[in-house]
Amino acid sequence: MSEENLKEKEEIKPSISFIEQFIADDLKEGKNSGRIHTRFPPEPNGYLHIGHAKAICLSFGMAQKYGGKCNLRFDDTNPVKEDVEYIDSIKEDIHWLGFDWENREFYASDYFGKLYDFATDLIKRGLAYVDDQTAEIISAQKGTPTQPGTESPFRERTVSENLDLFVRMNNGEFEEGSHVLRAKIDMTSPNMHMRDPIIYRIIKTSHHRTGNKWMVYPMYDFAHGQSDYFEGITHSLCTLEFEVHRPLYNWLIDQLKTGDYRPRQIEFNRLNLTYTVMSKRKLLQLVQEGSVSGWDDPRMPTLCGLRRRGYTPESIKKFIDLIGYTKVEAINDVSLLEHAVREDLNLRTPRVFAVLNPLKVIITNYPEGKVEEVELINNPEDETKGTRNIPFSREIFIEQDDFMENPPKKFFRLAPGNEVRLKGAYIIKCDGFKKNEKTGSIEEVYCTYEPDTRSGEPGSEKKVKGTLHWVSAKHAINAEVRLYDRLFNHEDPAGQKDDDYRNFLNPGSLKVLRGCKIEPSLGSAKPLDKFQFQRLGYFCVDYESTRENPVFNRTVQLKDTWSKINK
């Protein structure tokens, strides 16, 4: 590449998303006095997943980048479905991702009073009315997407009657479902959401924050935009399915606003990942039916699941950065997520030796009882991480996969007559093995070592094709290792019309290995500590790990060219 081209390439600015473009334009035009203020509005009825992370990164990220603020606002307008239980986990996950809302922790329920007053105001202005019909009838009158609705017989009630009824609804004089408050807009609108939408309903369940103060609760459409308005939000970023709500959002803001300020709703595509499901309902179902061990099962796309799996916040942010924000409903390949986590972990994790499926190797010409300390580099990507010593002795464990009695052509590992390097130690040659004739399994392998080939010694210059990791048998610690694979064996389990997504659960998504042999330095590892098990993948200490039974979760495998060649 010529110097000129190189310069050109360096000058390419990372392109910004259409949302950021809107924001930049609004700021430039001086809308809302040049402020940017966003919000992240989770409903406290479940755990956050990586799709939420995409929304969090956008709303917090835009505010950060353009010198604004981002509020955390719990959208708690439905006491039937919501619970405090979820609030702490949601806050923990946002913090874990590295974002902070300072003192701006809000709740839609903070505004129940203002919302009630606004509803009353709409009634007074003839823009809302109480409907006494059942849900079924109201629904039938709504029409269909292709047919206009018909007006409710209660649509023309007097203001005073409406006012009286609404007060009594909130006093608990009526049963749930018997009355609703509706905005009076247009029953013939081609947009169903404008056909006199229900804005208040009676719910007698106690609310986790306001207790039994209210008997009427605002619907999403009547709470969200107004909450934005009350908080001075300038850009209300949400997912595509709310696009059709935008006219209603704007209509309500129009009734509410008194000056130039108005929040703007912009919609982007939600995150879909291959080989998993993302809806809260389905995730909850997986938990309840025991398909996974809980919300934080390392196979779950929840943030707590990914954390337990060994993902770092940086890797998730990197991934989200990579996929971008558009209006196209896309399914993103998990392999991109895996790439992001490998890239991150490659730089930060210490390399260690762990043998998952041990096969004993006896070095027949190595003195019995002798132990040598060999030095290994902790992280070749980061010299400052230094070195460590691990013991070497006559009997070691290697991976069962690293020995073959009858190897194919390009097998660079151990086989009868073959030489390999034991990483950090000696070159050994295989000159025999013990096979269980009944089962056909290899039980022991016998080798001889070349004393002058120890790493660092002059003889170590000798080239061999393969290098194996190993653990000294006498010094190894036993460990449990949990190998995770994709939860589903279909790219799009939820998108199959005739098949329930549960039919695609991958029966091999969790494989528990016991009796794995890990190097002694791992004895002091703490939950969430991350390592690269050399030649295998990235692993993370599980919460259930104890000194007696260390437990490691596999985050992701290393890229494996050999398995491809071998196919």
Add this chain to the structure above:
RNA sequence: UGUCCUGUAGUGUAAUUGGCAACACGUCUGAUUCUGGAUCAGAAGAGUUCAGGUUCGAGCCCUGACAGGACAACCA
């Protein structure tokens, strides 16, 4: 039989006021390597859903098709 949104390599995204379709992942070569990792060098792969139109010139503008999605919860 409506309204709204969306169609760019296998996947996800780019492409100033119309100006040689670019990047990442994945795939494939080769180099290098005491991790079959990482790194480095390179390659293949789309002519932008289709058909018209405007223009010297269209992924971008216009018209019309086609395809996919969203909308008919007293959910958010």
